[in-house]
Amino acid sequence: MPHSTHLSATVIGGGPAGLMAAEQLSAAGYAVAVYDSMPTVGRKFLRAGIGGLNLTHNEAWPDFVARFGDRASDLRPCLDAFDANSLRNWAADLGVETFVGSSGRVFPVEKKAAPLLRRWLQRLRASGVRIHHRHHWQGWNAEGELVIQGPEHKLEVNPDITVFALGGGSWSALGSTGNWLGLFEQRGIQCAPWRPSNCGFEYPWRPEFIAEYAGAPLKTIAISVTDTSGKLWRQQGDALVSAYGIEGGPVYGVSAAIRDGIAAHGQCTVFWDLDPDRSLEKLQQAIAKRRPKDSLANVLRKQCGLSGAKLALLKTLTSKAQMADINAIPALIKALPQTLCSTRNLDEAISTAGGLCFSELDEDFMLRKLPGTYCVGEMLDWEAPTGGYLLTACFASGHWAGAAAVKRLASTQPAKHA
Numbered sequence: 453m454p455h456s457t458h459l460s461a462t463v464i465g466g467g468p469a470g471l472m473a474a475e476q477l478s479a480a481g482y483a484v485a486v487y488d489s490m491p492t493v494g495r496k497f498l499r500a501g502i503g504g505l506n507l508t509h510n511e512a513w514p515d516f517v518a519r520f521g522d523r524a525s526d527l528r529p530c531l532d533a534f535d536a537n538s539l540r541n542w543a544a545d546l547g548v549e550t551f552v553g554s555s556g557r558v559f560p561v562e563k564k565a566a567p568l569l570r571r572w573l574q575r576l577r578a579s580g581v582r583i584h585h586r587h588h589w590q591g592w593n594a595e596g597e598l599v600i601q602g603p604e605h606k607l608e609v610n611p612d613i614t615v616f617a618l619g620g621g622s623w624s625a626l627g628s629t630g631n632w633l634g635l636f637e638q639r640g641i642q643c644a645p646w647r648p649s650n651c652g653f654e655y656p657w658r659p660e661f662i663a664e665y666a667g668a669p670l671k672t673i674a675i676s677v678t679d680t681s682g683k684l685w686r687q688q689g690d691a692l693v694s695a696y697g698i699e700g701g702p703v704y705g706v707s708a709a710i711r712d713g714i715a716a717h718g719q720c721t722v723f724w725d726l727d728p729d730r731s732l733e734k735l736q737q738a739i740a741k742r743r744p745k746d747s748l749a750n751v752l753r754k755q756c757g758l759s760g761a762k763l764a765l766l767k768t769l770t771s772k773a774q775m776a777d778i779n780a781i782p783a784l785i786k787a788l789p790q791t792l793c794s795t796r797n798l799d800e801a802i803s804t805a806g807g808l809c810f811s812e813l814d815e816d817f818m819l820r821k822l823p824g825t826y827c828v829g830e831m832l833d834w835e836a837p838t839g840g841y842l843l844t845a846c847f848a849s850g851h852w853a854g855a856a857a858v859k860r861l862a863s864t865q866p867a868k869h870a
Contacts, residue, residue, distance in 0.1 A: 460861060462598060462611040464589045466493025468843060469829025469850035470617030471576065476854025478579040482861055487587040487600050494569045495626040501565025508536040508840040510552045519841045523834035526810045527845055530852035539847055546571045557840055591635045613824050613857045617850065620804035620830035621646035641821060642809045648801035649835040651707050652699030653792040661768045666695040668761035674725035675702045679709035680716050688728050693761055696796060704802060705837045711795050724788040726762050735782035756785060803842055805835040816856035817849060826853040
């Protein structure tokens, strides 16, 4: 038989957004239970730590907020209330110092996620937060109670406050399945379909190219694309040749524009700048210095500085006729076209667009149709590039909704410690 219980606050999802909301509620003295479907919480957070745990970014705040594109205005209040410096101070309170890297990205000094998560969980448990693993939220019953399937019992929970932090639609192995979307839609809550974000793109490389260059880095390269509204996007960094196509930081940075272009037109042409540190004029001058007997390979290597994967990319994306016109080579180096027709599959994307529509939420991220129910983190319909923006918004939205839930509880009941 189901076990019924009543709590001040229930949080569904144990990622950064959910745990941050739980922290605000428990700090105010309310009983909080966190339910997570996985054997341990914070699994996607720990996965992010493999790359050093890029917590946030140190760029000018208006530029930071602009990274959220069309959703910047929706997220601005919570980001202003818990900005990049707030996140760094919060980590420091846990004994985790951070530093700003050469790119402006902010990392823990240890460049690991586990120490921060471990200390955070210790503090949460000390404040009375109860964390339940292997508990799957299955929707609402006829009375509107939360139905949660545990390892041994099915629970029917009727809290004063519910915070959903169910994650996006990628990395299902880490608990972020996106399956909750159908349950919300059954309640008449509008959601947008999942779309990959910060993702790679497929391209039919020639077998001989893949045999030699799959996994090869494209160092110091830039990619540009014009989105469906006519805006030019450009990102520089180190990309990667994949057996399936292309991926890497610069690709992720413009992936939304490429993805939307493919959705609108069936394909999208991007342009590679193989030498972003030199102008077209400089390359033309370098080509002009070639000796009459120099081979094309020598010209590209000596005058243009192209070798390895970059040179192979130039050759594989051009025709023999194009490569034979040496005076046209500089223009190709600066704007090498590649037409892409499909994203990599959704589950492999670093993050996702889609999810719960902001129109369903009030300014506190509370569902208009379910008063006392808040939604936070990647389950909301927003996206941002990699670089610390994703994590910052998850923390900030959890902090914002948690603080709003505290105010709501304070107006209706006294604090109850777990």
